[in-house]
Amino acid sequence: MGSRPVDDVLDAASDGVHYSALRLEELNINGSMSGEEQPTTSGVENGHQEPFVIGVAGGASSGKSTVCKMIIDQLRDQRVVVVTQESFYYGLSDEELVHVHDYNFDHPDAFDTELLLSCMENLKHGKAVDIPNYNFKTYKSVASARKVNPSDVIILEGILVFHDSRVRDLMNMKIFVDTDADVRLTRRIRRDTIEKGRDIKTVLDQYSKFVKPAFEDFILPTKKYADIIIPRGGDNDVAIDLIVQHIRTKLGQHDLCKVHPNLYVIQTTYQIRGMHTIIRDAATTTHDFIFYADRLIRLVVEHGLGHLPFKEKQVITPTGSVYTGVEFSKRLCGISVIRR
Template sequence: ACGFWFTEAEGICEYRFPVSFGCMTGIGPGRRSASKCKFQPFFIGIAGGTASGKSTVCQLIIHALGDQRVALLSLDDFYRDLTEEERENVIDHNFDDPSAFDVPCVLNVLDTLKFCSPVKTPVYDFCHHRRDPEKQTDVKPADVVILEGILVLHIPEIVQRLNMKLFVDTDDDVRLARRIRRDTVERGRDVESVITQYVRFVKPAFEKYVLPSKLNADVIIPWSGENAVAVDLIAQHIRSKLSEKDLRRIYSNLHVMPSTMQTRGMHTKIRCKTTSRSDFVFYVDRLLRLVVEMALGHLPFEETTVVTPVGENYVGVDFAPKLCGVSIIRSGEAMENALRTCCMGVKIGKILIQRHEESSTLAFEKLPHDIAERHVLLMDPILATGNSAVSAIEVLTKHRKVPESKILFLTLIAAPEGIHKVCSKFPQLKIITSEIDDGLGPVGEVRPGVGNFGDRYFGTTGSGEEGLIVLDSRNSD
């Protein structure tokens, strides 16, 4: 699990980085292209036991984000209609089981809102145990979409669509008291039936489904009526994400180098079609070194103390040991000099991926024998479709057992399509890039891009990668 853990009594908050911030699935290409949405909404899921205070937390977050458009959805509205037989024996029906919900309807609503289209949601009638045929709720596109419900963090398809996951942790006795008050006042039930249902279904379901889903949370909020510190920190985090006007809003493992007039000038040089090869190589090398330096800042460091020439102690940091680079042949080799300049004596391996029309396969690999113990800087200057990158990452993680969290993918320019593929498939890996381009052209080229990077950098006229034969894999120290 990862995220914040707030302790009300001590006023302490511990932060654990979320694994993952989101998944780009569920909508076909036609619907995506028809979207007029410039920035996708930020999806928040709030789970917790029955009557734990989820709705209160939602309202406080909405209030804290007063200047943002927020859409609030309740999983309770997505209960499926009971059959005639189930209605006749409603006392024996388990409303806390995942099968009680219309999950496809939930996913359709989330996916529709993701592409900034309005949608209608059902209204569930708890007295007649069916959806009200005459009522629907109109939900308009919003900057933030909040979905609250007991099983929000249990259903995998929902969890995959969330950018932030919260769990409201409340004492069992407090929840039972709130449940009795709510169901008797708002849902027309008597106390005995509420307690019977709680003992037969609610408590077992909480222990089986809800409590284990706590491990999926980014933020766990102890709740006894209020926790202003937690709500304030959550609101600040959401605001920081909304201020990011690119894919970093939904992928916490994506890092883009800060843009300055200097870096913009260098990008202008390498993107210009009339730039000479010598100038192209010169400015590319400068940018690549900046990308490598930024990536090194994401590696673990160890505190160390040194003595200065005047005899004073200086407390600083040192690189963690066991680092290596891996270049994806051929273009990735252009990044090797930048890495060697920054890290003297660093070991560098190579991976060659054979590209086909719809897939990529390993053609050759030569990697350090102890690479599973190292932090790996995987290098490819252009991230286009992401197919080659995914294949190379799978070589490292599946064949060589490198932990995903120890891989940093370094690229000069990235297309959104490649970012979606890599970040969603490998949420613990980090991508470091200098710029995100608009997208891919009809034949998979990055637009606006730099053209054929390998040809421009190495001075060739062909890709140099066509007609490759598969070589035997070798290992190297």
Template sequence: MIIQQLHDHRVVLVNQSGGNSYTSLNCISNKDSFYRGLTAEESERVHEYNFDHPEAFDTEQLLKCMGELKSGKSVNIPIYDFKNHRRCSESFRKVNASDVIILEGILVFHDQRVRDLMDMKIFVDTDADVRLARRIRRDTVERGRDVNSVLEQNLTRNSAELQYGRFVKPAFDDFVLPSKKYADVIIPRGGDNHVAVDLIVQHIRTKLGQHDLCKIYPNVYVIQSTFQIRGMHTLIRDRDITTPDFVFYSDRLIRLVVEHGLGHLPFTEKQVVTPTGSVYTGVDFCKKLCGVSIIRSGESMENALRACCKGIKIGKILIHRDGDNGKQLIYEKLPNDISERHVLLLDPVLATGNSANQAIELLIKKGVPENRIIFLNLISAPEGIHCVCKRFPSLKIVTSEIDVALNEEFRVIPGLGEFGDRYFGTDN
């Protein structure tokens, strides 16, 4: 249902076992993938073999395939033939590299190595009688067994133990149900729970709509683009715009970035009495806050911060920059109690990331925890994001757009030129 609702080629489904494999968005192929082939001795006593036990699966092969998919490579997924109880030697299912991989199966949470590959873990909670009915239907329709055989295997009372009670139910109790504790989301009623399915679909759509770097670095936030934001970017990037217009539209964009950055600060619940005598439950702003601007361009963002946070303290850092190698600290003036505060680091353009890293290192030396620093800018180059996020993974970056790249002069492309000169009117 998730795949069909998304209807997006950037999403693929991989089956561990026990379900349908989608070879395309519209074509269903009834095949299992990661069961290991039975030995000759196991095949002779197949009715005594427990296909619901973790040892029935080739977890190493699953890890290899998932690792290659996550690294952006296409893979050939094996196909298991339940009539012959071994893998098809000449058949496989090719899965192309995709942005979202949905891995499903009854025991995908059992092995920690498989769990560690997952960004989101969903447990489908279904009643026991429904599970049994589905199992009988699956064995008859998908695995080529006749009804009498299935009933004999699952329900005969002539056997010493019921097949279902001997293998399926114990495996569920011992391996499947305990893995429920690892789930981030638990869905009762499965596909009948349309609300849960819609929420997951919307979550995936949100991820697909993110910039690729936001998928790599969860601490990077790009404010949601609108025609207003796109229009303001068009204006400030125009080399023929007048200085007053450049300042006006830059200030509007900076205000949006600052507001978004403030939304990442901690809040506490607060109740107030309204003029009608009613009680309103809201939130109180973070009190321990300061701004730090990287001179000189960062100073253009101070007015927006002051407009949002009355009386906020603002520190300054000046770093000498010569091409891509400048790391010389020239000047710093910071609040004495900065180690107790959350810091909004201000610089409208993140290019190479070297100046930003120097400023962040200084803040950390002053006692500011890395996770209390939020770096605000208007545009970011991918190189700068890589540089900062790899070194400071707990810091947050908030920007309004991520540009294409840096050129040989270390300027952001398409960029907007020397922001400080254009903003303060010192350009040529």
């Protein structure tokens, strides 16, 4: 189904999803943390819970809008908003309007990516934005912009939403809708002739001149950035169900972090889930329970140690060279919490 490791995508597929987590009281960190691996944070920034941003890309008429609608329908208990890349088309000048049939709407330069980036960044930081309202008959943005408020989930949909690395970096999940070229062309002919009143010859000329080359040059290469690839688009119910379950898992982690802003959730893996399965099995022996419980505890402790304050320290190695490392800051206290 996708290019992402299976355990990253399907870790929400079971009925009971368990998290290994640790809670840290606020620490006054004076030591240098440079060079260390950044901890898995809760996504809370200055008291604001960042939304879960999903990018949905694919060729024109591949079924992106259908996939977005299916995700929204299943996330009905969450606040979800859709931002379409088509809203950010540049308005055409009078000269371009004269030769509108020679204008390539599938090229990256046709979009105001800077404005799109600004809107997405503001939404991600909890600020309401005005999304342009593009008129496809006049090929210009009309005065009445669409006001979009911050939400739990933001879906950014468009043919080239993966093209700019700055926009990609804002996404928590990237989905590429992969649909056969003949199916996409058939849908495009039906849409443009019925909804836009164009004749078939104009549609086919535009497809061969702009749409097909742009797909091969700009859209298809961005498929490599996708975390998940959905064959057949909205017809792939299984893929949509798994994606929604994964999103719900991530939102569940966010809910925990809303209650406890200093909570860090360790990302689950098949190894962790396997050990959870063993210690919850009534048939597990006492020896195996102790062994695997100890392994899980060690993982939590090791993850927790990475959040403690360090400071630089230089030592002399047995070869006489100087090694610059780190050591724990002083006056740390560890407390064992026993749950019955």
